[in-house]
Amino acid sequence: MRRLLRAGSLTVLLAALLGAGGGAPGAAETAGADDSWLKSDATVTVFYGSYRYDRSYGVPGGGPYGLRVGTRITPLLNLEIAFQRVPGGELTDRNSTLFSDRSIATATGPLEVRSESLQARLLIEPHAHGRRFSPYLVTGFGRLRFFSDPTLQQSQRGSVSQGTLIFGAGLRQYLTRYVALRFEYTGESAFEQIQINQQASVGISFELNHRAPPDSDRDGVIDFSDQCAGTPSGALVDAAGCPYDLDDDGVPEGLDLCPRTPGGWKVDADGCPTDEDGDKVVDALDACPGTIHGATVDARGCPSDEDDDGIPDGLDQCPGTQKGAQIDALGSDTPGCTHDLDGDGVPAGLDKCARTPAGAVVDASGCPIDSDGDGIYDGLDRCPDSVPGRLRDPDGCPKVRLDRDGAQILENVVFLKGTELYPGADAWIGLAAEALEYWSDLKVEIDVYTDAGPAAAQKSLAKKRAERIKAILVSRGIAADRIVAVGMGAVDFVAANELPDDRAKNNRVTVRRIEGDLGVHPPRAPAPAGDEPAAPGSGAQTP
Template sequence: MRLQRGLFCVLLALICMLVPQGGMAENLSSSFTLTPFAGGYGFSEEQNLKDSGFFGAAVGYNLTANWGAEAVFGYASTETETGATDDVDYFAARLDLLYHLQPESRFVPYFAVGAGEAFISPEKIAGESDFIVGYGAGAKLFLNDTFALRLDLRHLLDINDVDKTRSKTTVSNVAAYGGLMMQFGGLTSMQTADQDGDGVTDAYDRCPDTATGISVDGWGCPLDSDRDGIADYLDACPATPLGATVDRRGCPLDSDRDGVADYRDQCSETPAQTEVDERGCPANDHDSDGVLDEQDRCPNTPQNIPVNDLGCPKDEDGDGIFDFEDACLDSPGDQPVNAKGCPVDEMVEDVVPQGDTLVLNLEYPTGESAVTNEFIHDLQVAADLIQAHPDKRFVIEGHTDSVGPAAANLRLSQKRADKIRAYLVESLGIPAERLEAKGMGESQPVGDNATQQGRKSNRRVVILPIP
């Protein structure tokens, strides 16, 4: 113990001399450290070893800015103090846990506690290895982000119950040493700061003032599970469907206050106090046209058809054909019209039966072949004709006018015939084996292609039995 008090006093004096007035560097979280050191080691008189120099290195890792772990490896070359003089090599290895005070400053004092093993060679001096337990303090003075001067003082308890030459099983040693510490990597206090304590550091936190206890996303903002713009902790309806407009409580809007949210409400302007069904429509308006059943003269109007005050589809030109079925919405009211609402002297009749043959004058837009809603009535007539002759097979011929190249007209007529056949089979239940489709192009005109009326007559579909 002769050097122990002296070493301790020297260490305290050096620490006091090194205390700085301020600085920028700091003890970094998640950093690795390497410290080569040199100093002195004071042995207990019980060990019969002379005090000597002590050299080694420490390798550490800072778990946080305050807490760190460090493996310390040291060596002392000494000799026996009494009796025959023998050279002795002393090796020590221990693992220390460090707690740093004021880690964000340049001057960082710390406390340490640890345990390890000591090995003395030759073994005849002390027998097998000793178990050592130590505690102490130290300080780091950062010169910059990478380098720091470092001083350490340790009180080490050397425990050996095998060495019979010792009068005590446990003896006290002391070590004092200093070195140059190198720090690698790590996060600064700015990078690890989390002022709202939500687990997302301020450097990445888009919502740095989140209240305590609020669940947050990866950006540090309160969770909004249904993405309605209202955070879960404020959301009275946290499972609102995506895209639904919500109120300040996070619940779907119900503009007409009928108990059915707007995103499900098919009648979003229902008058107040009106009884509604699950669609949000008046319970006594079965066709949902806005006219209650007791006032509705057309209670089965198709969905989304504009109606008049009586609940019937509108007929703006007064020709007796509802607008949604009227192909000529501006027909004079005093002129006879056909089933499509067009004056009879302006259109070729849609369906012309000729015995067991049917001519369909279908108005295709130029270059088009799709089956439209306007064709459905005529195709039902065609289906009825075919069903009336169950013992016959039919061919569907597509015909065009002469406008455009003949090859293109042939292809177009084939497409039209194919699609008429497909509709009759798939939508009207005609067995496929009873129908063929054939494009005739412009090869069989029935009207003069030089006139508009003649060309209209030539754009037709003919359904006739196969002999």
């Protein structure tokens, strides 16, 4: 039993050496992989060695020799049939199990005993693929037979034919693609009794029925000669099967899309220089790595900012922003664009009048302009060149709007009786004179209406009153040929004539333009010393 344990321990040790010596198998070496790499279908091995019988046989060891014929059935397994012979040795131990009776050893005298063994062996060779040095394990079954000289009678023979279990390990060292040395240590244990024979052998193997030499990585260099197994597909290799890398960037030629990358540059999987911030300047030359995607950069990879607002060009949606203006930050909908709270075109940060009314014309500082000093800002002033100091309506124009179509009532122009005006009415007629002064090319018609009465008399009275108003306008510097006075009389009532208020409404004076260019205005006189335009925020003047 101790001999069996010692032999088993030795086998385990050899198995461990096998695993350590071969290294982990690659994907193409595992069971079930494509077997197109196999060296051959068959091997023939002749061997010689040293054989030691179990002591129970009483036979000295010898030098076994024999022949093994094998075939590879999978990339992992090799099946062999082996025949070996151990030359004769003298049997002198009367206790040998080869005798049926101990007395035979004395009766027969010295015997020459030899043995022959026929074995079916399975070689487990996980690292055979493309290796010159290939360890393996051995297991199998056999039949061990002993022969004596002189030959014993049947009745004298003991256990001369035994079934055996084969176990052990070996090494295969290839000398060429087709010739290998084999070193092997095996144990041969009989089934019937606990008997272990030990054998060490060296042999030479010949590969037969050769297939095309294997080239697992398909680089054109067979595995037997390939010093760089596992080369990526498509790489250019040298005679030893190792890939070229002319620019020494770690990506082999044939796969390197940028084969002339300067030394030391960081490259991607295709062998091209990396550009992690995507600014078209490679990382090795980029003085500003981490540039925001989309920014315009210079030759050094640094973002440009022509308006110096802190938003790189390419991301700045409002390039050319004035320095000092407040802008929208990156991440907003309009990065680099200014805030203009009052919409006057002058951005916040530069606008000194940040609440200018919409539509007003402003100066460079964002403050509204009032060219005629009437308190109505240019852009809102419909009559921006009117005479300063006059009463204006909310549009900045004379109170009597001759620029409008149709007749307009001259408010508060009321007659007491005949052609006598109500006190103060001439001031309101003056508003019409100011309008005629401003629209200096217009001709107008003054129409006077009366309330109920004889038509002829009312028409005559209306004519006189119209002439009176014309005379007042002429006295204020309006050319007479620009005024047509018409007495309308008691026509076109706007109210019933039953009540005094209704009659007052029918007694009215209207003015309407009949011809002329609204765009013609008198030249503006210089503003008196000390006069300044209305301050921002002031409103329009009213009578």
